[in-house]
Amino acid sequence: MLIGALLSGLVFGLYFTLVGLGLNLVFGVMRIVNLAHGDFLMLGAFAAYWMFALFGLHPLYAALAVLVVFVVLGLPIYYLIVPRLQMARDAEMLSIILFFGLSQMIEAVTSIAFGTTERSIPGRVLGTGPVTILGQRLPSAWVFGAAVSAIAVACVYLYLYRTRLGSLTRAVMVSRDEALATGIDVHRVSALAFGIGIALAGIAGVFAPFMLGSVTPALGPEINVAAFAVIVVGTLGNPLGTVLGGIIYGVGLMLMQTYFSSWANILPNLLLIAVLLFRPEGLLGRATRRA
Amino acid sequence: MLRRSVVVIAALASILFVPARVEAQTAPAEIRIGHPYAGSGPYASISMPVYLGLKLWVDRTNEAGGAFVKPFNKKIPLKLIAYDDQSSTATAATLVNQLITQDHVDMLVSDSGSVLTSVAVPIARDHKQLLFNPTGTGAAFFTKDNPYVVLLADPASTVWPKYISELLGNSAKTAGIKRVALLYATNDFTGTQASTIRNYIKAHADTGLELVYDQGVPTATSNYTVLINNVAATNPDAVVALGYVGNDIAFLRNLQDSGQKFPFLFMIYPGVEKEELLKNVGATGMEGVFTYAMSTEIEYKPNFGMTAAEYKKAWHDTYPDGKYEFGFNAIAGYTVGLVLERTLATTESLDQLALRAAVQGLSGKLTTLDGPFEVDAETGAQLGEITPVGQLRAGGKMEAVWPLDLANGKPTFGKK
Numbered sequence: 051m052l053i054g055a056l057l058s059g060l061v062f063g064l065y066f067t068l069v070g071l072g073l074n075l076v077f078g079v080m081r082i083v084n085l086a087h088g089d090f091l092m093l094g095a096f097a098a099y100w101m102f103a104l105f106g107l108h109p110l111y112a113a114l115a116v117l118v119v120f121v122v123l124g125l126p127i128y129y130l131i132v133p134r135l136q137m138a139r140d141a142e143m144l145s146i147i148l149f150f151g152l153s154q155m156i157e158a159v160t161s162i163a164f165g166t167t168e169r170s171i172p173g174r175v176l177g178t179g180p181v182t183i184l185g186q187r188l189p190s191a192w193v194f195g196a197a198v199s200a201i202a203v204a205c206v207y208l209y210l211y212r213t214r215l216g217s218l219t220r221a222v223m224v225s226r227d228e229a230l231a232t233g234i235d236v237h238r239v240s241a242l243a244f245g246i247g248i249a250l251a252g253i254a255g256v257f258a259p260f261m262l263g264s265v266t267p268a269l270g271p272e273i274n275v276a277a278f279a280v281i282v283v284g285t286l287g288n289p290l291g292t293v294l295g296g297i298i299y300g301v302g303l304m305l306m307q308t309y310f311s312s313w314a315n316i317l318p319n320l321l322l323i324a325v326l327l328f329r330p331e332g333l334l335g336r337a338t339r340r341a
Numbered sequence: 342m343l344r345r346s347v348v349v350i351a352a353l354a355s356i357l358f359v360p361a362r363v364e365a366q367t368a369p370a371e372i373r374i375g376h377p378y379a380g381s382g383p384y385a386s387i388s389m390p391v392y393l394g395l396k397l398w399v400d401r402t403n404e405a406g407g408a409f410v411k412p413f414n415k416k417i418p419l420k421l422i423a424y425d426d427q428s429s430t431a432t433a434a435t436l437v438n439q440l441i442t443q444d445h446v447d448m449l450v451s452d453s454g455s456v457l458t459s460v461a462v463p464i465a466r467d468h469k470q471l472l473f474n475p476t477g478t479g480a481a482f483f484t485k486d487n488p489y490v491v492l493l494a495d496p497a498s499t500v501w502p503k504y505i506s507e508l509l510g511n512s513a514k515t516a517g518i519k520r521v522a523l524l525y526a527t528n529d530f531t532g533t534q535a536s537t538i539r540n541y542i543k544a545h546a547d548t549g550l551e552l553v554y555d556q557g558v559p560t561a562t563s564n565y566t567v568l569i570n571n572v573a574a575t576n577p578d579a580v581v582a583l584g585y586v587g588n589d590i591a592f593l594r595n596l597q598d599s600g601q602k603f604p605f606l607f608m609i610y611p612g613v614e615k616e617e618l619l620k621n622v623g624a625t626g627m628e629g630v631f632t633y634a635m636s637t638e639i640e641y642k643p644n645f646g647m648t649a650a651e652y653k654k655a656w657h658d659t660y661p662d663g664k665y666e667f668g669f670n671a672i673a674g675y676t677v678g679l680v681l682e683r684t685l686a687t688t689e690s691l692d693q694l695a696l697r698a699a700v701q702g703l704s705g706k707l708t709t710l711d712g713p714f715e716v717d718a719e720t721g722a723q724l725g726e727i728t729p730v731g732q733l734r735a736g737g738k739m740e741a742v743w744p745l746d747l748a749n750g751k752p753t754f755g756k757k
Contacts, residue, residue, distance in 0.1 A: 166665070167617060167665060180600045266383075304567045
């Protein structure tokens with residue numbers, strides 16, 4: 051049972067890396083907390099559901115479509131909200147309130163538009179039968195989701211460390227004011243990061259029906275709690291630290307399900323409390339946070 | 342002379358019309374029905390169908406001129422005052438208070454499900470307001486010292502597992518189904534059922550029944566892969582997995598993906614919300630699963646209101662967009678309406694205890710599309726709308742398999 055829990059946790063945790071990645075990127079670049087992150091994920095799930103239901107579109111193509119649409123969608127949302135927000139004295143705190151409101155609106159509008167019925171995409175779309183790894187059977191959809199997550203992490207890494215825009219993004223992450231002083235178009239860089247952030251949430255959403263069984267418009271807040279645990283453990287503002295946070299979350303959750311199943315849902319809170327008490331800067335700490 | 346005649350006529354008229362005027366003043370312009378519902382959040386999928394079923398009944402009753410109210414000997418229009426509690430128990434508590442103290446509703450219908458009903462029960466009791474409880478079945482809600490709650494549309498959680506427990510006992514003797522794994526979501530609804538099944542297994546150990554796995558999981562659980570592997574590691578003959586809609590969808594999908602099979606699998610929602618489960622899991626993933634055969638599957642002959650087939654048509658006519666699936670909860674909402682209608686037609690007054698007495702008066706006499714309506718006079722728990730066990734066959738068809746007097750098929754068991 052232990053090996054099964056560890057392996058499942060690793061795969062499930064890789065998916066949760068993708069869930070938290072966009073949230074951490076947005077916080078790292080803009081120092082704002084996107085409490086509607088889980089709702090963007092839910093929108094990605096609904097987009098994938100409808101693309102499959104109406105056109106039979108494979109989730110991989112749906113993920114590509116969501117990537118493009120959400121990046122494009124992110125730009126006007128950024129310019130509408132974030133620059134004004136950052137003029138406030140305490141933008142970080144205000145962002146929590148503002149995005150909480152946005153989260154409520156997204157959930158309400160989605161509920162009205164699509165109803166509250168559970169929705170999912172057949173598991174066979176991502177392969178039939180389990181995948182056996184080290185003698186343990188895992189759903190092929192989980193392995194698929196983890197693989198997509200790994201690819202997304204690699205892409206974010208390449209973007210940040212191998213492109214000019216990525217270098218500018220890291221400069222803004224280190225110091226927004228200094229970046230501004232050196233002539234970097236901070237809003238352009240931030241808007242793109244915001245778009246990429248919600249697109250990553252959307253891609254995670256495409257695979258949510260497979261990883262979480264089904265989705266409803268109410269998915270967002272629950273996802274937010276898990277995503278926060280992942281990024282706080284992995285270090286706030288360090289997108290790549292999210293990998294560590296995700297794996298710790300996934301393995302922890304599966305171990306809890308195995309040995310203390312009734313208490314499994316307190317894991318995110320336990321992780322948050324433990325990290326904030328003993329290592330508030332996150333497990334990877336300040337050095338790597340500064341990119 | 343003329344002046345004197347006018348005065349006399351006016352005096353006579355005042356005498357003649359006084360009783361009518363008094364009656365007009367006493368009879369309310371509308372019967373106010375208060376109902377918190379979850380329009381969003383985790384319980385919306387079970388709450389919205391109840392709300393929409395109740396609303397359908399209100400609309401149709403009003404189209405017919407309102408509900409007949411015995412104390413006023415006339416039909417009075419209904420007004421449904423419904424607020425969205427967003428699946429939050431704190432908000433539900435506030436709204437229940439508001440419905441009682443601000444809106445002064447005549448009849449209070451709680452939100453559906455045990456979680457959101459749990460906050461309404463003590464508030465209604467404190468205000469001496471009868472709580473018409475659609476589907477909050479937690480056993481703790483029904484006590485002999487509280488006359489202000491009555492369960493309308495499904496039986497108490499302790500009653501639900503009666504037949505599945507019996508089937509387990511019978512299968513232990515006849516088919517060697519002895520090692521039972523029990524996995525349940527930790528809430529009143531499923532927790533109470535788990536407790537009843539656990540006690541049955543312990544009390545019938547002489548049949549060979551043995552509990553080999555007994556774990557609760559949070560109701561928010563959305564992945565069961567590791568749990569299924571852990572259950573399988575105990576080598577059970579039967580798995581009883583009790584959860585809400587989302588739990589059951591996740592469990593069945595994970596089970597299908599894992600390639601694991603159990604000879605006997607019992608779950609709640611494949612029967613309760615079959616259409617929704619079929620859409621999410623597929624008929625293949627549900628084949629062979631034992632579940633509750635609800636009124637969506639067993640055609641009762643109602644002596645009041647529409648039949649299940651008529652109601653299903655009315656539902657799809659009223660809500661054609663498919664946002665809300667037709668299932669047991671849709672029937673529950675309409676059933677609540679029917680009980681309210683009969684209560685108003687038989688009550689002596691709108692006093693809350695008079696309403697409670699009227700509901701009790703329906704017990705054993707009323708049969709709706711949801712089955713025979715029988716209320717425990719002491720606790721208000723529903724006892725009549727029983728939950729036989731069915732088994733899903735190919736294509737999503739269901740056969741009732743237990744108890745034998747209701748069965749139209751025989752239980753079949755898979756291989757280990």
